[in-house]
Amino acid sequence: MPTAAEMFINGQWVERGQTNALEVENPSNENVIATIPDGNAEDARKALTSAKKAQAAWAAMPSAERGSLVASLADQVAAQRQHLARLVTLEQGKPLSHALQEIDAGITFLRYAVENARRIEGDIVTSDNRSEEIHIRRHPYGVVVGLTAWNYPFALAARKLGPALVAGNTFVLLSHEATPLSGLALAQLSDKAGIPAGVFNVVTGRGRVVGEALVRSPLSDLVTMTGSTRAGREIYKSGAEDIKVIRLELGGKAPFLVMEDADIDSAVSAAVAARYTNCGQICTCNERMYLHRSIADEFLEKFIAASEALKIGDPLGNVDLGPKVSRVERDKVADVVAQSISSGADILLKGGILEDGPFAKGHWLAPTVLEATRNDNPAVREEIFGPVATAVRVDDFDMAVAYANDTSFGLSAYLFTRDYKRLAEAPYRLKFGELYLNRSNGEAVQGFHTGWGLSGLGGEDGRYGFDGYLRKQTAYLNWG
Incomplete structure (x- = not known):
């Protein structure tokens, strides 16, 4: 019997209301296993507003405390490993043994992000002036939008979420409409882990509608997307008006x-x-x-x-x-x-x-x-x-x-x-x-997954991937 899923915004499960529904299909037998809200631009705005309001307090929290909450999320995922793997198999179609490996990868991504909580470092550079130092600091971008593909719906969400949160950003996730259930399950576990309301939000719907609204909104500061080169081109264009920071992991040959x-x-x-x-x-x-x-x-x-x-x-x-x-x-x-x-x-x-x-x-x-x-x-x-x-x-x-x-x-x-x-x-x-x-x-996880040419911009994993969720600020400190 199909189940009805809801969006997760500001720590609350939001009912579909007047929004239309999309069916989630089991690709091995074509049975409908769930329905999800077919979200719209207003849903995107609500999620981004929630993330924006929560970001300042989240960034002000010591990074070790943020890391501790992400570690609790990893523990919650580990405790639900079998359930989550079955969910991935039902919505995506991969063998259960491979889905278990995907959940394990997600746990590893989260725990590696936690290891970076005490590695947010800057530099002090010698100045040309007397009584002056140049301080280069790293700061979170603010609100990160994560757009993930259907081939690894859980692992890709965890891969982006962990470092984004540890770095001090808040997060809005849109999983591909064909495979949204494991991302919604991740939101449920984040609530159990004690991650504050608004820090992690999940919306559902079609990329051409909800995804475009998330990318175009002035409330989003960084967009990280894994998907096709075609979709990557559209996202790149959509973010151009606001000179949005875009990171794309796209197709390959x-x-x-x-x-x-x-x-x-x-x-x-x-x-x-x-x-x-x-x-x-x-x-x-x-x-x-x-x-x-x-x-x-x-x-x-x-x-x-x-x-x-x-x-x-x-x-x-x-x-x-x-x-x-x-x-x-x-x-x-x-x-x-x-x-x-x-x-x-x-x-x-x-x-x-x-x-x-x-x-x-x-x-x-x-x-x-x-x-x-x-x-x-x-x-x-x-x-x-x-x-x-x-x-x-x-x-x-x-x-x-x-x-x-x-x-x-x-x-x-x-x-x-x-x-x-x-x-x-x-x-x-x-x-x-x-x-x-x-x-x-x-x-x-300690390497760097990055593409050249039409395969993308930026990258994930390792210290270079973590650094991608932080921007630099230079301060000229003169005490003369």
Whole structure:
């Protein structure tokens, strides 16, 4: 039976009232599992006003105290780990084992943010004048708007919320309308953790309505968004009028380079994980494999065998792949595959849409493996965001690097080789913000997750990500 969710504004659950409702669907069986308010600009204004009123007192609190409250939130999440993971699986479709990993990642993001509570530091710089010092301090921006994608709804919210709050900002979250339930659950737990009213607010609705209102409002000071490049462009334009501070983590088209001296078994294992985890719905996924001709046949034989062995089914069971998040997203992937084949790509493993038997309902895709001879094939150029792998054979390392860099995206790239010279050269030659060298994807909380080009602005994680939630102020202190 569907349940009705409410927005969380100023520490209160706000009923839908006259606002229309949106249905939240379970992508594995198309059942409606909840309804949420289809919010509007007035809902956005109320949430931002609440956050603005709470911000001064929150920023005045010692950072260690703010950190203690965020730590309590992490404890609340840990205590509800199984429940939250099931909620993510029901609304997003990923296998329960992967959803548990997502909740664990969210806990880690929150706890790492807490570690930074005593690391908000500035500088004292020597002045050119007598009896003077130059003090450079860090201050919170004020009200942060967090816009999160549907592929990791809980982890992305925690990734942004933790550092924003510890830094002294207040926060308004809009989760994607397809996957809003785990963000609302996070708000419920923040209340239990004792985070003051107005510090964390959650609104629901469509990005083109509520999201745009949040971004355009003069009440918001910083916008941090994870999502598509298309949406990122719109947000960037919407924030331009007020010269809004915008941080965007957008799409990717990660190249996966395997050279002739690579450990093939290790490369295949990493390629499978980096392509199919979360049904290929990860911005850092292995999107295009550049294989040295001398090892391409061996690599593809093993990769296809591993792809065929993946178990697809009910994500609450013991499976490797769940459904795509929606029928629209499923059909987007199928369309790119069709365009790629018509443009000359060969089918090495025909997966595609599953619609019979246990897959009669839901948005199912089986792994597909393509091989292209040209670097301008749609499967090589366009972000697929699904369980479709594309291989291109290359003559040498230089050709692989040139093909890899021939893209407008710049989020992540992979390289498998035993040649130390190539490994040392890779950071200088591969034009991407994040490199995985002889390993699969999965960034560390103390690292820095950032994209170049159409993959975004700013970044998350580590001390550089935390610093992104603070702005600098320079004071010239003269006592002469």
